[in-house]
Amino acid sequence: MGSPEQPDAPAPGACWGAEPPPQEGSMAVVLRVRPPNPRERAAPSVLHVLNQRAVLFASEEPGGTGTGPGRRRRNLEFEFDHVFGERATQEEVFQHTTLPLLDTLLAGYNCSVFAYGASGVGKTHTMMGSKSTPGIVHLATVELYKRLEAMKDRSCEVLVSYQQVYKERVYDLLKPQGPLNIWEQPGKGVVAQGLSLHQPTTPEQLLGLLAKGNKNRAQRSTKANAASSRSHAIFQIQVKHWDLTGGDPHVAKLSFIDLAGSERAWDTPGRGEGMWEGTSINRSLLAFKSVVRALAGAKGGQCHVPFRDSKLTLLLKDSLVGSFRSTVIAAVSPAAPAGPDTYSTLRFASRARHILLPVSTGRAPAARERLPAGTEESPGLEESPETEESPGTEESPGLEESPGLEESPGLEEAALPCCLEEPSEAAPAPGMQLSCAGEDLGWGQWGLAPLLCLDGGWRSPRWAGDRERACPQCHRAGGARRGSGLAVQSDPSSAAPRAGAGSSPGLRGELSSARMRGGCPSPRSPKQQL
Numbered sequence: 001m002g003s004p005e006q007p008d009a010p011a012p013g014a015c016w017g018a019e020p021p022p023q024e025g026s027m028a029v030v031l032r033v034r035p036p037n038p039r040e041r042a043a044p045s046v047l048h049v050l051n052q053r054a055v056l057f058a059s060e061e062p063g064g065t066g067t068g069p070g071r072r073r074r075n076l077e078f079e080f081d082h083v084f085g086e087r088a089t090q091e092e093v094f095q096h097t098t099l100p101l102l103d104t105l106l107a108g109y110n111c112s113v114f115a116y117g118a119s120g121v122g123k124t125h126t127m128m129g130s131k132s133t134p135g136i137v138h139l140a141t142v143e144l145y146k147r148l149e150a151m152k153d154r155s156c157e158v159l160v161s162y163q164q165v166y167k168e169r170v171y172d173l174l175k176p177q178g179p180l181n182i183w184e185q186p187g188k189g190v191v192a193q194g195l196s197l198h199q200p201t202t203p204e205q206l207l208g209l210l211a212k213g214n215k216n217r218a219q220r221s222t223k224a225n226a227a228s229s230r231s232h233a234i235f236q237i238q239v240k241h242w243d244l245t246g247g248d249p250h251v252a253k254l255s256f257i258d259l260a261g262s263e264r265a266w267d268t269p270g271r272g273e274g275m276w277e278g279t280s281i282n283r284s285l286l287a288f289k290s291v292v293r294a295l296a297g298a299k300g301g302q303c304h305v306p307f308r309d310s311k312l313t314l315l316l317k318d319s320l321v322g323s324f325r326s327t328v329i330a331a332v333s334p335a336a337p338a339g340p341d342t343y344s345t346l347r348f349a350s351r352a353r354h355i356l357l358p359v360s361t362g363r364a365p366a367a368r369e370r371l372p373a374g375t376e377e378s379p380g381l382e383e384s385p386e387t388e389e390s391p392g393t394e395e396s397p398g399l400e401e402s403p404g405l406e407e408s409p410g411l412e413e414a415a416l417p418c419c420l421e422e423p424s425e426a427a428p429a430p431g432m433q434l435s436c437a438g439e440d441l442g443w444g445q446w447g448l449a450p451l452l453c454l455d456g457g458w459r460s461p462r463w464a465g466d467r468e469r470a471c472p473q474c475h476r477a478g479g480a481r482r483g484s485g486l487a488v489q490s491d492p493s494s495a496a497p498r499a500g501a502g503s504s505p506g507l508r509g510e511l512s513s514a515r516m517r518g519g520c521p522s523p524r525s526p527k528q529q530l
């Protein structure tokens with residue numbers, strides 16, 4: 001860490017003084033092909049690495065022409081920002097995916113690395129690795145501390161959090177406790193209430209926390225993977241550094257997101273818990289894909305991004321639209337039996353390459369500015385059904401989306417009360433108290449906080465029972481059903497630790513969205529609760 005006695009010029013690689021990056025962020029998508037495992041070795045390969053940027057997916061699938069059984073050959077080429085073949089080392093993957101992000105992080109811009117792919121294709125291997133072959137989180141940690149040490153004239157602080165989304169619930173991996181409520185706070189982004197933050201001062205301490213969290217992560221043996229991660233894990237390193245002689249601190253976070261892998265029903269262990277886990281994983285991944293699809297399509301015009309379809313996507317909102325640079329590492333198996341999964345991942349990954357990210361820094365611009373132009377985050381709008389077409393690729397009959405990842409009719413677009421982000425796991429009971437600071441919402445000017453939100457209108461508790469007011473945002477008059485109100489009180493979570501410096505469209509954004517739609521949506525049904 002920086003020491004006050006040595007006010008040297010910034011060391012090479014310490015880029016805090018670098019020019020700010022251009023106005024638009026970027027999403028890099030790389031592909032990692034893992035070597036075939038012992039079960040796959042006898043099977044032919046369907047994936048051929050053409051060069052450092054392209055692969056050929058060549059498969060023979062049943063179907064074809066005529067009425068009789070036939071085989072149909074497909075040759076599809078996919079391009080990525082980088083392709084890592086079966087022999088690529090962890091160090092190579094780190095050099096091309098995560099190392100470049102460290103400069104950006106230290107310049108005060110949020111960055112994220114996602115690992116995506118079916119079960120057993122090497123996501124956790126890439127992220128975490130093993131003792132003999134450490135993954136990118138380990139390698140990034142070592143490099144980050146080296147750079148912080150080199151900043152002689154700056155003081156630094158590192159904060160770490162580790163959480164998992166397991167069966168649509170958020171858990172702290174570093175402080176085992178019950179599920180956490182998640183919140184979207186204006187200027188603060190999406191936070192898990194009560195998530196523990198840790199302040200490691202050495203790389204060893206940080207890696208110790210990582211190992212501790214990994215031990216607590218949900219795991220199970222499946223047909224596809226003897227040690228399959230059954231949750232989505234989000235490991236965040238927040239770095240703050242400031243000039244000892246004064247000046248604004250640079251604050252940004254680097255998020256590592258190891259998504260659980262999609263899987264077929266017959267790969268899931270048993271019928272009970274394992275099946276439920278698998279369904280939950282597939283469902284949240286489906287929501288994630290919908291978000292990516294919407295973000296990728298947002299360039300051209302208005303687009304609704306369904307972040308609220310799952311807890312996973314809501315939590316990842318900051319990492320997706322709040323990051324200046326993101327890298328998706330799509331992992332695949334080359335073997336024929338994994339063909340449908342591989343094809344599905346290739347299509348998803350090519351789509352993710354079309355996402356443009358808005359700039360986000362520790363001194364983040366206003367929440368609404370951070371969504372890509374033309375993107376509207378508007379709960380209550382329905383998703384328009386789209387086909388999962390990969391640009392430039394041919395539709396391949398017989399090769400469908402990963403089994404279990406069909407559109408789920410149970411996942412409707414969430415309709416929130418226009419003023420609230422529910423923190424509760426359960427449906428809010430009539431009159432249930434929710435934390436939501438009136439001041440943060442800008443309600444203070446009406447002198448209304450705390451407020452009582454009714455179904456379709458607002459009123460101040462001062463007038464409870466005798467007078468109703470129109471919602472100041474949607475301007476709809478009361479007409480509320482008695483007993484369906486949600487009371488709003490001061491935000492107890494404002495004292496809770498917060499991960500990350502970047503903000504995201506918060507409650508104020510919700511309010512604007514609700515207003516744009518010309519109404520105050522009804523509170524959700526229990527099924528829709530986040």
Ligand SMILES: Nc1ncnc2c1ncn2[C@@H]1O[C@H](COP(=O)(O)OP(=O)(O)OP(=O)(O)O)[C@@H](O)[C@H]1O
Nearest residue numbers: 034118119120121122123124125225228229260261
């Ligand atoms: N590039 C690689 N080189 C060598 N072994 C690998 C590679 N990628 C993955 N493996 C091995 O394959 C197995 C499955 O990998 P891993 O657990 O990382 O898969 P995953 O995608 O995280 O699966 P899940 O979603 O089920 O958790 C592990 O034993 C891992 O060591």
